[in-house]
Amino acid sequence: MATTTLERAYSIGKVSEATGCKVETIRFYEQIGLLPEPERTEGKQRRYLASHIDRLRFILHARDLGFSVEAVRELLKLAADPSAPCEQADEIARAQLAAVRAKIARLMDLAEELERVADGCHGGRIADCRVIEVLAEHGACSHGGARYDDGR
């Protein structure tokens, strides 16, 4: 069958070095189907081609931008078909952008409150510590309202 030349193919360690992705993570991506199974040596060790490295870099870059593994899976599927319309890819990217913006907004609110909290505190006793005090107050914030997904 299509046994590619294993000479000049990369071991998993080399791929790790080349991409900065941990060995375990590479195996993990294979396990969840993001990376295709590479050829193996007779002793069952993985041997990768340059195409695997390209694909892995794509994955890493997307993950780095905060795309979920599922989103990456979609993007890879789309990338595989160059003649398809790119609406979907666009949509995924825009959804991600919206999510990132939402997280930023939420975190800015947090930062503001934390600043207030931390600023009141300069080496006194717990008894009059702003940090504890503010956390104990429930007036300002949502509980009990409904809880919502927090952006951590």
Added chain:
Amino acid sequence: MATTTLERAYSIGKVSEATGCKVETIRFYEQIGLLPEPERTEGKQRRYLASHIDRLRFILHARDLGFSVEAVRELLKLAADPSAPCEQADEIARAQLAAVRAKIARLMDLAEELERVADGCHGGRIADCRVIEVLAEHGACSHGGARYDDGR
């Protein structure tokens, strides 16, 4: 022994209602030691006092501000001793603030790149889709450099 009057104590469902925290989460917080075990009815159902609700609100507020469960545990310990100096509480809050600011910075970078990515894409074909293209390029970004903790 010190069996408090269970009349006028709240069921777990009431506590959930009062705080907006799910029943399962309340039990979970007990399990990991954030909430003390409440009294039980003869039939082993939990009955909470107002103090439990206060403590739970403290926890929820802190979690809402992004403090980790471990940080919350620390804060609760500190809050229990009003005569202790408040340096530690201060430190925890400042660390949290720094973490939040770091996440914001990182997410702003992401948003910027995502904007560039999404803006180039207006209903063409995948073959010349910016989204896919940018992800496939590895020049601009860190791989392979070392990976670092991403702020998701």
Added chain:
DNA sequence: CATAATTCCTCTAGTAACTACAGGTTCAAG
């Protein structure tokens, strides 16, 4: 008061996206 509906109980497993072993092979260098 009897029954039905609701709430509660414990325990286990699942989520995301990896990371970290343990215990054993295989490979490449000397």
Added chain:
DNA sequence: CTTGAACCTGTAGTTACTAGAGGAATTATG
């Protein structure tokens, strides 16, 4: 041919919950 490094599989741990099974207790209704 013998090390020692790199590799293998498989399982369990991480964070902070969430969801479900299967059954008991409580509360509401007739």
